[in-house]
Amino acid sequence: MESTQQPQAQPQEQAYKFPTEEVTLPSKGLLYPEGHPLKSGIIRMKYMTAKEEDILTNQNYIKNGTVIDKLLQSLIMDPIKVEDLLVGDKNAVLVAARILGYGQDYTFSYPNPTTGENEEVTIDLTEADDKELNTTLMIEGKNEFEFELPTSKVLLTFKLLTQEDEKKIDAELKGLKKINKTSSPELTTRMKHVIQSVNGDRTTKAIRDFVDTQFLARDARAFRNYLDSVSPDIDLTFDLTFSDGTVVEDVNVPIGVNFFWPDASV
Numbered sequence: 001m002e003s004t005q006q007p008q009a010q011p012q013e014q015a016y017k018f019p020t021e022e023v024t025l026p027s028k029g030l031l032y033p034e035g036h037p038l039k040s041g042i043i044r045m046k047y048m049t050a051k052e053e054d055i056l057t058n059q060n061y062i063k064n065g066t067v068i069d070k071l072l073q074s075l076i077m078d079p080i081k082v083e084d085l086l087v088g089d090k091n092a093v094l095v096a097a098r099i100l101g102y103g104q105d106y107t108f109s110y111p112n113p114t115t116g117e118n119e120e121v122t123i124d125l126t127e128a129d130d131k132e133l134n135t136t137l138m139i140e141g142k143n144e145f146e147f148e149l150p151t152s153k154v155l156l157t158f159k160l161l162t163q164e165d166e167k168k169i170d171a172e173l174k175g176l177k178k179i180n181k182t183s184s185p186e187l188t189t190r191m192k193h194v195i196q197s198v199n200g201d202r203t204t205k206a207i208r209d210f211v212d213t214q215f216l217a218r219d220a221r222a223f224r225n226y227l228d229s230v231s232p233d234i235d236l237t238f239d240l241t242f243s244d245g246t247v248v249e250d251v252n253v254p255i256g257v258n259f260f261w262p263d264a265s266v
Helices: 050-056 059-064 067-075 087-102 163-179 186-194 204-213 217-230
Strands: 020-024 042-046 105-111 118-124 145-148 155-158 195-198 237-241 247-252
Touching: 020 087, 042 087, 050 067, 059 067, 067 087, 087 163, 118 237, 145 217, 155 217, 163 186, 186 195, 186 204, 186 217, 195 204
Parallel strands: none
Antiparallel strands: 020 042, 105 118, 145 155, 155 195, 237 247
16 A cells, blocks of 8 residues: 655755854863863854844843853854853954954054054954963873962962853852952952862862962962963964054953954944
């Protein structure tokens, strides 16, 4: 008997396929857990569209500080959450998003030290180099490092922060601000999240007590410098040349919503 069953409709092929590019992370994926999609050290990103421009100008996202994360999540094609990215890797993805969306030339206003007037300068973002991870400093191949404080000789282990860690720090700071509006404990709060053990003691109490009562200023400064030196990132310092020939070296390029869309009225 001839079957009367109708063939099932096949899923319609996507009408538009956006070109993608592979972005290599400064960490090379080495600091992520085994099995995590970021372990490959590569992220696939699509080119920016009008949909992403809507995200960039969304006033709610801008006001609550989520606009950049929303933008990147929309551009990343792999099953990856922006919150999982190490801060330095996220910075590299930001720059890649800007290049894919609006090209490599970035023009912004900066004061000319000779004239004192703001002047537009242009840099080539493709000239930004990655500050890569020194794998010999890692402990057991994971996101953990050691540093002996030069004055007190206390041995710290610490990790590099992810975007999720940054959100937790922000939430804690907001809570502390409600308790004491005049306090500004950003440095100590951050250290409490970065440090993983003090002389081998991994308890939260030991870490917080150390930061609050025993962390010498000179040791804290040395630790922050070391933390910065081992963190993989993208180097966004450039030499700026002005119209009168004045050169300013090692300027940190400003990054914000206008980094992606300089003409945006936001």
